[in-house]
Amino acid sequence: MLENENHRIAVIGAGPAGISAAVTAAELGIDVDWYDKADQIGGKLNDYYQLFPDRTSANKVLQEFDDQTGTARIHKHFGKAINHIRNDHGRLMLMSDQEAVGSADSVIVATGFDFFDARNKEEFGYGIYNQVITSPELEQKLRTNPDSLKIDGAAPANIAFVHCVGSRDQQIGINYCSRLCCVTGIKQAIEMREMFPSCRVVNFYIDIRAFGSGYEELYREAQEKHQVQFIRGRVSEASENQQHRIVLKAEDTLMGRPVKITVDWLVLLIGMVPSCTQVQVADHPCTDQETGFLKAANAFAGNRLAGQTGVFMAGACGGPMSIPEAAASGRAAAAEALQYLINR
Numbered sequence: 001m002l003e004n005e006n007h008r009i010a011v012i013g014a015g016p017a018g019i020s021a022a023v024t025a026a027e028l029g030i031d032v033d034w035y036d037k038a039d040q041i042g043g044k045l046n047d048y049y050q051l052f053p054d055r056t057s058a059n060k061v062l063q064e065f066d067d068q069t070g071t072a073r074i075h076k077h078f079g080k081a082i083n084h085i086r087n088d089h090g091r092l093m094l095m096s097d098q099e100a101v102g103s104a105d106s107v108i109v110a111t112g113f114d115f116f117d118a119r120n121k122e123e124f125g126y127g128i129y130n131q132v133i134t135s136p137e138l139e140q141k142l143r144t145n146p147d148s149l150k151i152d153g154a155a156p157a158n159i160a161f162v163h164c165v166g167s168r169d170q171q172i173g174i175n176y177c178s179r180l181c182c183v184t185g186i187k188q189a190i191e192m193r194e195m196f197p198s199c200r201v202v203n204f205y206i207d208i209r210a211f212g213s214g215y216e217e218l219y220r221e222a223q224e225k226h227q228v229q230f231i232r233g234r235v236s237e238a239s240e241n242q243q244h245r246i247v248l249k250a251e252d253t254l255m256g257r258p259v260k261i262t263v264d265w266l267v268l269l270i271g272m273v274p275s276c277t278q279v280q281v282a283d284h285p286c287t288d289q290e291t292g293f294l295k296a297a298n299a300f301a302g303n304r305l306a307g308q309t310g311v312f313m314a315g316a317c318g319g320p321m322s323i324p325e326a327a328a329s330g331r332a333a334a335a336e337a338l339q340y341l342i343n344r
């Protein structure tokens with residue numbers, strides 16, 4: 001174990017990745033200074049209703065995470081964003097608005113991601129028509145007020161989902177796939193069919209990427225058990241008719257014909273983009289030029305941040321990933337940070 005018991009690790013971010021990193025480091029016997037710009041733990045978990053693939057309640061998962069964090073080795077400093085890490089002769093200084101708020105021997109950056117701003121895809125009418133919402137907004141509605149999905153007190157008759165909004169789109173310079181929006185759209189389509197059995201639910205996709213364990217099964221369930229309709233095609237435009245319903249124009253690329261449908265809700269499955277409060281680490285470039293997410297020095301070898309000593313990354317600050325993947329990368333980063341402290 002560590003010869004010098006005074007070693008400290010700082011973890012920046014208290015989403016699933018940061019929680020796992022902080023808890024693992026504490027269990028390995030290291031004192032952890034834990035920072036988050038929010039004043040609560042959970043990150044995006046606070047925004048969700050039920051999690052794919054098995055529809056576990058997000059609150060339950062959050063509670064299970066929270067139960068692990070009450071150890072004396074974890075020192076919480078919440079409500080403050082860390083925007084810069086400065087290397088001062090091997091000591092890593094944590095800066096918030098130009099002011100040093102702490103220091104550490106090793107730092108794990110777990111600052112997560114932002115949701116794509118759907119206003120940048122004007123053709124879908126987000127921010128213009130009230131019935132055009134994003135997938136996290138649908139999660140919020142399901143979590144806090146499902147009745148707000150009714151139209152004049154009655155079940156909606158038609159809902160459409162559009163995949164790949166803000167991902168795989170050369171027009172806006174985002175070429176990568178956000179990996180999790182397909183399964184989010186599949187899960188939310190099932191939830192809509194369960195809540196409103198008379199409602200027609202249609203998902204417009206480019207291709208379905210259901211890569212994770214249980215995702216393909218959920219896709220099959222959506223089609224066979226819940227009769228969710230999947231149309232392969234790009235939506236070109238959304239507009240509002242006189243009855244304040246949304247009219248969608250698309251092309252069914254399998255059938256080779258145009259499609260026009262009118263819906264009560266249009267849900268945009270927005271992608272994951274690099275966090276706007278991403279920490280600047282020293283003066284070295286440590287982001288991927290193509291995607292803007294943080295980049296590992298050697299992705300095959302671990303989580304050490306490109307160009308840095310003693311700084312590791314965990315979770316979706318390194319690119320789109322699921323909660324189990326983010327938690328696993330948090331645990332791995334904690335083990336690597338300990339290894340670094342032992343060997344240095």
Ligand SMILES: Cc1cc2nc3c(=O)[nH]c(=O)nc-3n(C[C@H](O)[C@H](O)[C@H](O)COP(=O)(O)OP(=O)(O)OC[C@H]3O[C@@H](n4cnc5c(N)ncnc54)[C@H](O)[C@@H]3O)c2cc1C
Binds near residue numbers: 037042051052314
């Ligand atoms: C619509 C949608 C639905 C999803 N649903 C699921 C699901 O059902 N199941 C699943 O497995 N995955 C789901 N995901 C993926 C899931 O959101 C991520 O896997 C997870 O949030 C990644 O955790 P994280 O800790 O890396 O980041 P985050 O959850 O983003 O947490 C980052 C934390 O860092 C803090 N932070 C950021 N910047 C700073 C800073 N500068 N200083 C201090 N603190 C900072 C933030 O406040 C936040 O608490 C979904 C994704 C989307 C887009």
Ligand code: SF4
Binds near residue numbers: 168
């Ligand atoms: S996961 Fe699906 S919806 Fe999301 S970007 Fe990839 S293909 Fe598009």
